[in-house]
Amino acid sequence: MSNRNKRIAPLLITIDGPAGAGKTTVSRTLATRLGFLYVDTGALYRAVAFEAVSRGVDTENDDELDRLASGLDLKFVHADEGGRLLSCGKDISDAIRTPRIAMLASAVSARPSVRRALLDVQKRMGAEKAAVFEGRDMGTVVFPDADVKFFLTAELAARARRRFDEYGDAKDQRFEDVLEDMRRRDENDSTRALAPLRAAPDAIIIDSTDMNPEAVVDAMAAHVYSKHG
Numbered sequence: 001m002s003n004r005n006k007r008i009a010p011l012l013i014t015i016d017g018p019a020g021a022g023k024t025t026v027s028r029t030l031a032t033r034l035g036f037l038y039v040d041t042g043a044l045y046r047a048v049a050f051e052a053v054s055r056g057v058d059t060e061n062d063d064e065l066d067r068l069a070s071g072l073d074l075k076f077v078h079a080d081e082g083g084r085l086l087s088c089g090k091d092i093s094d095a096i097r098t099p100r101i102a103m104l105a106s107a108v109s110a111r112p113s114v115r116r117a118l119l120d121v122q123k124r125m126g127a128e129k130a131a132v133f134e135g136r137d138m139g140t141v142v143f144p145d146a147d148v149k150f151f152l153t154a155e156l157a158a159r160a161r162r163r164f165d166e167y168g169d170a171k172d173q174r175f176e177d178v179l180e181d182m183r184r185r186d187e188n189d190s191t192r193a194l195a196p197l198r199a200a201p202d203a204i205i206i207d208s209t210d211m212n213p214e215a216v217v218d219a220m221a222a223h224v225y226s227k228h229g
């Protein structure tokens, strides 16, 4: 595209949407194309879930969760293969990518103590702008004044198929299980009382069911440059 790598002012861009819509690939590629930082906020909720399991914290107990979430030192560092997440100095990027941690992240993300603790972390990370933030409530709650907001979605079956294919040969779930997990996570994430998954009123909605990631990034970049180029 003609606008590829054209210089642009530091903007804060948010990309929200359900699991499996392609947010991670698209957010990372868009950030690289614009020369911006990429922040995967789902990884922060996964980190809380992972640390709760590792430390034997009762995820039904709000006081325990509060102590855990507010005491965690979470940092993204850059690496050749993309960002790595450090929790108290330990690289947990791979350990948080399991179906069990995904489901537990969805559960702990409904707890006020966890959302409160991670809200501060995310706001600090966004202070410098020039960033693409990916999550569920970026455009609605964390950065309501973001410069550009996208909501990326796709039909449930297409999202489950992509997630199933990502597991590659290491699959220990059937397609039907992945579909059911995703349906439950959609329901948890969009019906919780606090910061539920939904498009901000001023978000641009993109349905990626029949689009490849490159086409989605092109559409997003075209919009960013038309508004701010």
Ligand code: DC
Pocket (backbone or CB within 6 Å): 019, 041, 042, 043, 045, 046, 102, 105, 106, 109, 110, 134, 135, 136, 137, 138, 185, 189
């Ligand atoms: O994007 P992900 O699958 O890694 O996110 C894991 C869970 O974290 C997701 O089911 C809901 C929660 N989450 C959230 O509540 N708010 C965000 N901004 C990002 C993720």
